[in-house]
Amino acid sequence: MKKYLLALVVLLALILAACGDNGADDEAVEADAEATETESSDATESESSETASDWEPEEAIEFIAPAGAGGGWDTTARMAAQVFSEEGIIDQPIGVVNMEGGGGAEAWAHVAGFEGNPYKIFVSSPPIIFVPLNGQSEYGHEDFTPLANIIADYAAFAVRADAKWDSITELFEDMKEDPESITVVGASSPGSMDHMQFVQIAKAAGVDITKIRYVSAQDGGGMTQLLNGSVDVYSTGVAETVEQVRAGNIKVLGITSEERLEGEVLEDFPTVKEQGIDETFVNWRGFFGPPNMPPEAVAYYETKFKELSDSDAFAEIRSQFGWDEFYMNSEEYSKFLDEQKEVLAELMDELGLGN
Amino acid sequence: MGSLEGIITGFQTAFSFEAILFVLIGVFVGTIIGMLPGLGPISAIAIMIPMTFGMEPSVALIMMAGVYYGAIFGGSTSSILLNAPGVSGTVATAFDGYPMAQQGKAGKALAIVAIASFVGGTVSVVLLMLLAPALSSVAISFGPPAYFALMVLGFTAIASLSEGSTIKALISAVAGFMVVTIGIDAQTGTQRFTFGSINLLDGIDFLVIALGLFAIAEVCTLVLNRKDNTMKNFHNIGSLRLSKQDFKEMSGPMSRQSLLGFIIGVLPGAGATIASFIAYITEKRISKKPEEFGKGSVKGLAAPETANNAATSGSFVPLLSLGIPGSGTTAVMLGAFLVMGVQPGPMLMTERPEIFWGVIASMYIGNVFLLILNLPLIPYFAKVLKIPRPMLISLVVVFSMIGVYAVSFNTFDLYMLLLFGAIGFIMRLFSFPAPPFILAFILGGMLEQSFRQSLTISNGDLSIFITNPISCALLILSLLSFAFPLYGQLRKKKVS
Numbered sequence: 078m079k080k081y082l083l084a085l086v087v088l089l090a091l092i093l094a095a096c097g098d099n100g101a102d103d104e105a106v107e108a109d110a111e112a113t114e115t116e117s118s119d120a121t122e123s124e125s126s127e128t129a130s131d132w133e134p135e136e137a138i139e140f141i142a143p144a145g146a147g148g149g150w151d152t153t154a155r156m157a158a159q160v161f162s163e164e165g166i167i168d169q170p171i172g173v174v175n176m177e178g179g180g181g182a183e184a185w186a187h188v189a190g191f192e193g194n195p196y197k198i199f200v201s202s203p204p205i206i207f208v209p210l211n212g213q214s215e216y217g218h219e220d221f222t223p224l225a226n227i228i229a230d231y232a233a234f235a236v237r238a239d240a241k242w243d244s245i246t247e248l249f250e251d252m253k254e255d256p257e258s259i260t261v262v263g264a265s266s267p268g269s270m271d272h273m274q275f276v277q278i279a280k281a282a283g284v285d286i287t288k289i290r291y292v293s294a295q296d297g298g299g300m301t302q303l304l305n306g307s308v309d310v311y312s313t314g315v316a317e318t319v320e321q322v323r324a325g326n327i328k329v330l331g332i333t334s335e336e337r338l339e340g341e342v343l344e345d346f347p348t349v350k351e352q353g354i355d356e357t358f359v360n361w362r363g364f365f366g367p368p369n370m371p372p373e374a375v376a377y378y379e380t381k382f383k384e385l386s387d388s389d390a391f392a393e394i395r396s397q398f399g400w401d402e403f404y405m406n407s408e409e410y411s412k413f414l415d416e417q418k419e420v421l422a423e424l425m426d427e428l429g430l431g432n
Numbered sequence: 433m434g435s436l437e438g439i440i441t442g443f444q445t446a447f448s449f450e451a452i453l454f455v456l457i458g459v460f461v462g463t464i465i466g467m468l469p470g471l472g473p474i475s476a477i478a479i480m481i482p483m484t485f486g487m488e489p490s491v492a493l494i495m496m497a498g499v500y501y502g503a504i505f506g507g508s509t510s511s512i513l514l515n516a517p518g519v520s521g522t523v524a525t526a527f528d529g530y531p532m533a534q535q536g537k538a539g540k541a542l543a544i545v546a547i548a549s550f551v552g553g554t555v556s557v558v559l560l561m562l563l564a565p566a567l568s569s570v571a572i573s574f575g576p577p578a579y580f581a582l583m584v585l586g587f588t589a590i591a592s593l594s595e596g597s598t599i600k601a602l603i604s605a606v607a608g609f610m611v612v613t614i615g616i617d618a619q620t621g622t623q624r625f626t627f628g629s630i631n632l633l634d635g636i637d638f639l640v641i642a643l644g645l646f647a648i649a650e651v652c653t654l655v656l657n658r659k660d661n662t663m664k665n666f667h668n669i670g671s672l673r674l675s676k677q678d679f680k681e682m683s684g685p686m687s688r689q690s691l692l693g694f695i696i697g698v699l700p701g702a703g704a705t706i707a708s709f710i711a712y713i714t715e716k717r718i719s720k721k722p723e724e725f726g727k728g729s730v731k732g733l734a735a736p737e738t739a740n741n742a743a744t745s746g747s748f749v750p751l752l753s754l755g756i757p758g759s760g761t762t763a764v765m766l767g768a769f770l771v772m773g774v775q776p777g778p779m780l781m782t783e784r785p786e787i788f789w790g791v792i793a794s795m796y797i798g799n800v801f802l803l804i805l806n807l808p809l810i811p812y813f814a815k816v817l818k819i820p821r822p823m824l825i826s827l828v829v830v831f832s833m834i835g836v837y838a839v840s841f842n843t844f845d846l847y848m849l850l851l852f853g854a855i856g857f858i859m860r861l862f863s864f865p866a867p868p869f870i871l872a873f874i875l876g877g878m879l880e881q882s883f884r885q886s887l888t889i890s891n892g893d894l895s896i897f898i899t900n901p902i903s904c905a906l907l908i909l910s911l912l913s914f915a916f917p918l919y920g921q922l923r924k925k926k927v928s
Contacts, residue, residue, distance in 0.1 A: 146478030146764060152771075155482060175478075177840060179633035180616070186630055211621055213633060260889050266621035292576075292885045293618040296701040297756035297763075304754075307575035307889055320755045320777025397773060430621065 132373035134169045134196065140364075141199035143184030145177040152398065153228065153362050154200045160390045166381055180204055180269075182214035189216050191367040195374035198224065202362045203270050206418050210425055211268045218418070222370040223410040225382035226363030228395060229403035231334040232274040233315045233346065235327045237303060245331035245349050248310065249282040256288035262299045262308040267291055268430040271299075274358040275312040276424055278333060278349050281356035287428060303327065314360065315343065316399040333358035338401065361403060363410060379406045438781065439561065442789020445490050446797060451790070454487075455798045458495035462502020463805060466519055467510055467813075468831070471838055473503040473519070477764045481771055489772035490787045494794040496768055500761055501553060501744045501795065504704055505802045508545045508737055513538060513816050514828050516647035518835070520638050521704030521740040523870055524712045526646055528725065528732035535728055536668030538817055542810040543672045544730060545737045546803060548686055552738035553799040555690035556697070556745035560792055565781060568753040571698050576885035577897050579701070581906035583879035586706065586871065588914045589713035593867040601868045604859065608872030611636060612880075619884045631844040636852075638705075640845055641873055643832040644852025645859070645866045651825050652857040658821075669814040672807075678730055685715045685735040693739030697746020700758030704740040704747075705874055711739030717913065726867075745795060752776050752788055 140158050142151040151173075158171040176184035181204055191197045201218070209217035234245060242248040252259055263271025272293075276286045294302055303311040304326060311318075311327075319342050321327045331349035335357050338344060350357060364382065366375070385391050386404040395402060405413060445451055465471045477496050484492035507519035512529035525545065532541040560567075574582070590605045614625045615635030626632040674682075689711040696707040715735040716725045725732040750756040755777035757763035769776050774787055781788045819827065836849045856866055890896035897903050 145760070146475055148763075148767075151478070152767060159482065177634075178842065179630045182630045182633055183842070213616065213623065214630070257891065266616060266618045268621040290888055290891075292888050293881075294576075294885060295618065296760075297750065297758050298701060300754070300756050301572050301700050301750075302575060302885075304572040305575050307885075320775055320779060324778030326778065398770060 132195070132371070132377045134167070134377075136196060137170045137172055138167065138196050138198060140171055140173045141184050141188065141197065142173060142175050143177070143181040143199055143201070144175065146175050149230075149362070150181075150200045150202065151175060156391075156394045156398075157200070157227070157364070157385060160385055160388060160394065161381070164385075164388055164390050166384050166388070179213060180208050182208060182216070185214055185216040185221075188365075188367050189220055193369050193371060194367045195370055195377075197367050198364050198378070199366075200362065201365055203273075203360060203417070205365075206414070206421055207269045207273065210418070210422055211430065218365070218414045220368055222366040222368065222375060223407055223414060224364045224366055224370075224375060224378040225386075225407060226361050226403055226405040226410050226413070227382055227386050227391075228362045228400040229334075230360040230362070230400055231315050231332050231338070232271075232278075232358050232360065233313055233318045233329050233332045234275065234278075234349075235303065235311045235313065235318045235321075235329050236309060237306065238326055238328050240309070240328070242330060243328075244347070244352055245278075245354065246282070246352050248330055249279060249284055249354075252279065252284045252289070253282075256285050257290055259310060260290045260292060260308040261310045261312055262292045262294050262302050263312040264293070264295055264299050266293045268425060268428070270360065271312045273421060273424065274333060274360075275310070276428065277358055277420070278331070278354060278356050280424060280427075282349075282354045286424070315346065319343065319399070334401070340396070340399070343399070359403070361413075362400075363405070375407050435565065435781075438785035438789050439793070441785045442791075442793040445786045445790030446494065446793035448491075450488070451491050451494050451794055452797060454491050454495040455498045455794050456801055458498020459502035459505070459798045459801050460805060462499040462504075463506035463802065465499065466503035466506030466508075466522075468518060468835065471518075471835070473500045473761045474764050475838075476503070477761065477768060481768050484768070484772070489769075489774050490790045492772060493765075493769065493774070493787060493791055496765060497748070497791050497795065498798045500765065501741065501798060502802060504740050504744045505546075505549045505553070505806065508549070509542065509813050510831075512541045512545065513814065514647060514824075514831070515650045516828055516832055516835075517642050519704075520642065520874075521708055521743070522736075523642050523646070523705070523874075524708040524736035525733065525740075527712065527736075527867060528727070528729045530650075531726065532728035532733065533817065537670045537728070538814045539669045539672040539810055540674065540678070541728075541733060542814060543674055543807065544678070544682060544733050546806045546810070547674075548682060548734040548737040549741045549806075550799055550803040551686045552690050552693060552741035553745060553802070554796065555687075556694040556742035557792065557795040557799065559691070559694050560745050560748060560795075561789075564749055564753055564792065567698055567749045568778070570695070571700060571750040571754060571756070571758075574699050574902060575900065576882040576889060577900040577903035578906065579699075579878060579882035580886055581897065581903040581910070582699075582702070583875045583882065585906050585910040585913065586710055586713070586875045587879065588910045589709075589717075590868045590871060593713065593716075593865065593871060596863060596865075600862075600864045604864045604866070605868040605872040608641075608869035609876040611641070611869075612873045612876040618881055619888070629844075631842065635877075636848060637836070637839055637845060638874070639839055640836055640848045641852055642870060643836060644849050645856035645870060647828055647832045648849065648853025649856030649860055649866070651828055652853065653860060654821065654825055669811065669817060672810055681730045682734040685711070685731045686738045689715070689735050689738040690742045693742030694746040696739070697743030698749045700747075700750045700756050701878065702743075703759045704743040706878075707743035707746075708736035708740040709871055709874065711735040717916075748792070752780060752791065754778060755780075 140154045142154040144150045154173050158173050161167040161171055188197055188199055205218045208214045236242055261275055265271045272291050280286050299311050302308045315332055318329050329346045332346045334348055465476045476499050504521050507522040508525045510516045510518045511522045511526040512533050515526050515530040517523045517526055529541045590601055614632055616633055617624050693707040693711055696702045712735050715731050716722050747758050747762050750758050751762045757766045833846055836845050886896050
């Protein structure tokens with residue numbers, strides 16, 4: 078019996094040690110970060126406005142996915158980290174950390190506390206605009222340092238294969254007449270992505286967006302409800318629709334990209350733009366650093382993310398997940414984000430959402 | 433549709449040396465992970481994804497599936513021995529498993545669970561194989577009104593989940609229902625009862641409630657009743673051997689709950705937890721000796737364990753045949769499929785039969801391995817109980833805390849764990865039962881959301897619940913299950 082007790086205690090000690098290690102690492106990162114911060118601020122002073130990327134990471138880099146394992150943010154962070162290491166683009170080890178909570182809010186609050194630290198990078202996408210607009214996070218994209226955008230994904234609006242609408246304009250014509258006769262389903266809550274991507278396009282088509290009936294359904298409920306006829310339209314990502322389209326169960330009325338996408342099945346999806354609605358919605362995904370990251374570090378990451386985006390290995394990953402290439406450097410990215418926020422804030426005002 | 437050919441391909445894949453080896457690894461890892469509270473199959477599978485690069489997709493997926501059902505298989509151990517459910521699907525296991533362990537029959541309890549899990553797992557794989565193509569239509573047959581009605585049916589069981597005062601059980605359930613409303617409301621996006629704290633935006637994690645109300649509250653009780661003699665048998669593990677009588681008692685629940693659990697598992701969003709509760713409740717309802725439930729009943733232990741394993745196989749129906757992930761774990765599995773370049777969905781069965789049928793066929797092997805792995809290990813697991821009580825109590829507290837922390841890496845949740853431990857202890861002092869609280873917490877979220885989804889769809893018209901045939905049938909069933917015991921009581925009164 079003593080043996081098992083001993084085994085248990087050893088196991089426990091191991092677990093504790095593992096947890097303790099983590100903590101210690103974090104502290105080490107913090108301490109080092111402070112050190113590099115002072116160093117780098119010294120450097121900026123002496124070299125003044127030189128932006129050439131002569132900064133190199135001297136320790137492990139942390140990629141934070143502000144969500145649980147397995148989602149879009151997590152996949153992007155893990156895939157990017159993997160290509161960075163395997164292709165030798167970045168020599169320092171990169172650790173991916175999941176920090177779940179509040180739809181990203183907890184991770185953002187965490188990173189915001191590491192001002193100037195060039196080793197804490199997180200992946201983000203439109204929710205960093207939606208969540209603060211909904212009053213669910215005190216931090217928004219303007220509080221962080223946008224490093225680079227790398228990929229894009231687009232929205233798709235699907236209906237059952239036997240539905241009476243054959244184009245997005247037919248659907249919107251019906252919605253203009255009686256917006257309340259049609260129910261839209263999506264995975265996120267009102268004021269978040271699946272809802273707003275539909276609203277934005279519907280608005281451009283001239284639908285009274287305050288009257289759209291929207292149902293939020295998690296855990297695969299959206300597709301289920303579309304297939305069993307509970308709802309009329311499913312607002313989701315392009316990739317989620319492909320298999321059901323191939324099986325002939327649903328049809329995609331419109332996608333929100335500028336031009337048609339490549340690949341079998343995908344190339345058959347009409348854009349809403351070609352159907353005469355002059356609007357797009359991009360589900361962009363990119364990387365951010367803590368507030369006021371030193372410019373040399375930003376320059377460094379910009380070039381590294383560009384290299385990543387241009388690599389064959391990442392191109393393969395993009396095609397595997399159905400992502401589109403969409404690189405923006407830090408400056409373009411900031412400008413893009415500001416514009417996005419303006420458009421969405423206006424829409425949400427009209428809907429009476431957010432604060 | 434060449435289904436037989438597909439099945440044969442599947443068996444060929446599943447019985448290759450590599451596949452058998454990785455099933456073994458998968459179920460072993462799963463068992464261990466299931467035993468440790470907090471380390472769920474979600475994180476385990478996510479961690480495995482990068483490790484499987486370069487592996488044959490079918491083999492990698494077979495291994496990950498093994499982790500998933502292995503975790504449900506192994507999750508019952510800590511429920512029974514420590515009253516600390518490791519995975520949410522095994523909360524109902526603690527209702528009768530822990531009392532049985534307290535009576536010095538821990539070995540028997542673990543043996544029952546291993547056999548019930550094996551039967552549930554295996555029967556449901558047979559069903560999966562025979563019916564998977566046909567069942568995809570069942571998986572999507574439930575709209576929001578039907579889910580609402582299913583949850584109502586679950587709620588009618590609150591009274592039967594308690595002993596003594598029904599009023600106290602109802603109060604307890606209302607409290608659980610209130611707690612589940614904390615967080616961002618999915619239908620409006622507004623915050624409810626978060627008091628401006630970002631820690632509460634996602635609501636309170638299930639594990640915090642389960643470990644608080646069960647494990648921590650139990651620890652408090654144990655500390656206070658140090659000299660209590662009722663626990664003197666706790667150190668006994670007892671024999672593993674099951675009598676003929678035991679097998680006879682188990683056979684009913686096992687055969688019924690394999691089927692029921694499987695069907696509930698097929699519904700996206702329902703899953704092992706709801707299946708295990710509904711199994712427990714139905715067995716108690718139809719039992720001739722319902723008073724034994726909650727005190728170490730063989731039936732009460734076999735029912736949820738059969739159902740949660742059956743539901744796990746069931747949840748592969750929407751995943752494999754529709755590409756719809758019905759739970760957090762299957763969502764991660766879906767991610768793993770995509771990484772391997774396999775797109776689950778309606779075309780998978782015809783285009784990649786070796787994967788579709790391979791994963792299913794490997795579950796037979798996996799379940800046999802689980803039984804072989806678990807049965808001989810029972811005496812060793814059960815020895816945990818021989819640890820002197822002060823140490824055991826500290827271990828339970830430490831494991832609960834690690835478990836909760838491992839889910840969120842947030843110290844706030846640790847305070848919540850202690851808070852719910854205190855609430856659980858106070859509830860015990862005033863004999864408010866904890867099971868209705870946890871039942872309302874599990875079912876309440878879906879009850880509310882599906883109710884409001886239905887009303888949005890119907891434009892506020894309540895008749896949607898009657899006009900939908902599935903919902904109507906389930907509501908009538910709820911009414912009956914509510915009226916039946918009432919009628920029984922009245923009749924009893926008349927007789928006496």
